[in-house]
Amino acid sequence: MHNTLLNLYAEHEADLARESGDAVASKRRTAIDRFEALGFPTKKWESWKYTSLKSTLATEYTTVPPFASASQHALEFKDLESYFLDELDAYRVVFVNGVYSSWLSSTTHQGLDVCTLGSSWRKSPDWLAENFAALDELDEPLVLLNRALAREGALVHVPKNTAADKPIQIFYFTTADEPLFSQVRNIVVVESGARVEIIERHQALNGKAHWTNAVTEIRVAPNAHLRYTKLQNDVSTATLTDATFVHQAADSTAVVNTFSCGGKLTRNDLRFHLAGSNAEAHLHGLTLIHGDEHVDHRTYVDHAVPHCTSHEVYKGVYDGRSHGVFNGQIMVRPQAQKTLAYQQNDNLLLNDRAQIDTKPQLEIFADDVKCSHGCTVGQLDADALFYLRARGIPETEARALLMLAFANDALAQVELPALERKLHALIHKKLRVSVS
């Protein structure tokens, strides 16, 4: 696999360089060299201690080449409708098997840019040279691999003082007959005083062991507002490795909600860099998995300047033999006085075979800050369960109701009614609840 990817890069290096210009080409070159040296991560690495890529790497993949032509697929809008948010008037950027589908998309250049990376290399080379691989500072093989090979994905640029008139949905569908390995990258820039809401989803439409390796770079300028929801509910054979980088300037707000409800292996690296004072970051996560599913959340919030706030709540409900990992790090640098940082990770294990490894970490180098963190691992509260049953609510329903109550917090930062309805329905389905 490692060699196949190095060869794929070598084969396309010249074309990639021609398209993206020298600055990006040199970033790609450095990345592939580093990837070559590092190889894929193993459980011996501290950052991959609880997550093994072994079974994912054992699959024989067809790799999507950087200049893949539109694949032949017979997808119609109606086939995909159930994945879109009902009644929600939104821009859509849709990719099928790693290739943009203009047929299924609804993009714009009016007032704001909602389009693709692939079509922008030629049109806006300078803008991309500035924004591609500008924030993805992580010395991790999968991020490096993506930097070297990705040239397609969604591009969102909201100009100064503009509120996006509609939310944006980004979809990656996979339909290939053979397991497909794709590299995709989203770039989002919210200029000062602007506002946007984005929903991202990766979805395999068959039971093949597809693997998507995604990177998203988000720059939130002064006084800009971003709300980003990741809906991960893939089939139980699919792997998603995702790294998302959020850079916040002064007075900005950024919310990232991550709902991880399915997939064989999901790895989310979510990194916030609070670079301007009075920035506010919200990280909300909800994991609801069963069977042999595995979800690994690794978050990092870097308080680099004074007067910033971060609020992080991750919750998980684990059934079957599922395995959850939470590794949340908050860094408060010496100059970041008056930081407010809150982090909480709560987990419910529904049986003895489910597993959670949780590691909250606070590193504080400033002395005038207010930080707290905590984590809990447990079963449903026996008193609460008896209380509900004594009122006549059957045990299965009582359990579901308590899990629902537990999971509800994660919806606190979801504001779009259509999205909230969808997530409610998803949570109900995952917890097998029929109460309204």
Next chain:
Amino acid sequence: MLSIQNLQAGLADGTSILKGINLEVKPGEVHAIMGPNGSGKSTLSSVVAGREEYEVTGGDVLLDGESLLDCSPEERAHKGIFLSFQYPVEIPGVSVSNFIKTALNSHRAARGEGPLEAALLLKKMREKLELLEMDKSFLSRSLNEGFSGGEKKRNEIFQMAMLEPRLAILDETDSGLDIDALRIVAQGVNALKSPTNAVVVITHYQRLLEYIVPDFVHVLLHGKIVKSGTKDLALELEERGYDWIKKENAGK
């Protein structure tokens, strides 16, 4: 209606708490069970309601001649047993109205009936709220979360009013209530009394019994009912405490 026969129960570790309780409750009656701390009052109510942490080691609990001991807590509720909790559990994220709706419709499903129509449900909830002098904003609050002591107990009686049980056990419903809240709660309980249902009031103090007047008063001591009488017994206990009963029983 309810017949508790030589009931013995304790914890899973073998600790024995109830050591042979006998109690007969007929329709239309109000019974009070009094006793000092640790006498087994709350254990008795938990065992009747079906709490699985307690192990029944002997005797039986019958409702209309049928044993309840093999029934789950929800089945007992469906048969008409209601326990008003001493410490109602806070459940963030579940609204009072959603909770009541789920509970009520579970009762209906057990009787083979479909869910209650939304408009009728709302009407019924409004009526019962009024009875307990509660604001309708109550319905949208998270169940017991951030409720004052009085609000929690009123909420218990509100649920009782909605579910219309045959036998209600009020476990220390008066604890933590000021006199106004006590009056409202008692008013609610009295309004729900009928010739076909019955109430068992478990309490420490005689105070509540001025408002909910019992037909019978029983004294529970060391896991046994050691004395039964009329409401005058409650007054005597208030005046003299429990020591004289303890002494009376010391020889036995």
